[in-house]
Amino acid sequence: xxxxxxxxxxxxxxxxxxxxxxxxxxxxxxxxxxxxxxxxxxxxxxxxxxxxxxxxxxxxxxxxxxxxxxxxxxxxxxxxxx
Amino acid sequence: xxxxxxxxxxxxxxxxxxxxxxxxxxxxxxxxxxxxxxxxxxxxxxxxxxxxxxxxxxxxxxxxxxxxxxxxxxxxxxxxxx
Numbered sequence: 635x636x637x638x639x640x641x642x643x644x645x646x647x648x649x650x651x652x653x654x655x656x657x658x659x660x661x662x663x664x665x666x667x668x669x670x671x672x673x674x675x676x677x678x679x680x681x682x683x684x685x686x687x688x689x690x691x692x693x694x695x696x697x698x699x700x701x702x703x704x705x706x707x708x709x710x711x712x713x714x715x716x
Numbered sequence: 717x718x719x720x721x722x723x724x725x726x727x728x729x730x731x732x733x734x735x736x737x738x739x740x741x742x743x744x745x746x747x748x749x750x751x752x753x754x755x756x757x758x759x760x761x762x763x764x765x766x767x768x769x770x771x772x773x774x775x776x777x778x779x780x781x782x783x784x785x786x787x788x789x790x791x792x793x794x795x796x797x798x
Contacts, residue, residue, distance in 0.1 A: 635770065636767060636770040636771055639763055639766050639767045639770060640767045642763055643760055643763035643764045643766075643767050646756055646759050646760040646763060647760040647764070649756065650753060650756035650757045650759075650760050651753060651757075652753070653750040653752035653753040653756070654749070654750040654753035654754075656750075657748075657750040657753070658748070658750075661748070663747065663748045664748055665745065665747075665748055666739075666740070666743070666745045666746055666747055666748035666749055667736070667748055667749070668735040668736040668738075668739040668740075670735040671732060671733060671734070671735040671736035671739070672736075674728055674731065674732035674735070675732045675733075677728050677732075678725055678728040678729040678732050681721055681724055681725035681728060682725045682729070684721050684725075685718060685721045685722045685725050688717065688718040688721060689718055
């Protein structure tokens with residue numbers, strides 16, 4: 635039971651940024667996005683990635699490489715388009 | 717070493733939503749926020765909360781109660797202010 639819940643949580647955590655990344659790069663509108671929030675989110679997924687590497691936990695590594703990429707793209711858009 | 721990285725990741729993951737929640741409720745501007753993304757984020761932190769409860773892991777429980785509250789407030793604002 636907890637394995638199913640954990641796996642589902644991990645999958646959704648990995649893909650949840652995708653609609654925001656697509657929307658932000660399609661519209662180039664970032665006014666309502668908080669830069670501090672997105673920088674903190676980027677820091678947190680980067681730290682989870684490092685943590686996964688330290689533990690050798692490949693599902694964490696894969697999930698957080700995807701998350702760093704997607705959140706990094708949102709932060710880049712915010713810095714680029716204001 | 718991995719304990720420090722993990723603890724730091726957990727702390728930042730817990731508070732990272734706060735600037736977005738404050739910004740969104742202060743400005744009431746949600747146009748640039750993706751509703752599907754925020755619903756998926758809410759689903760993911762809710763599932764991590766359930767996972768924490770199933771494992772009896774109190775740091776996960778506390779962190780994800782905070783996250784559900786903050787992300788829930790962002791989703792509420794998006795639904796309310798469009």
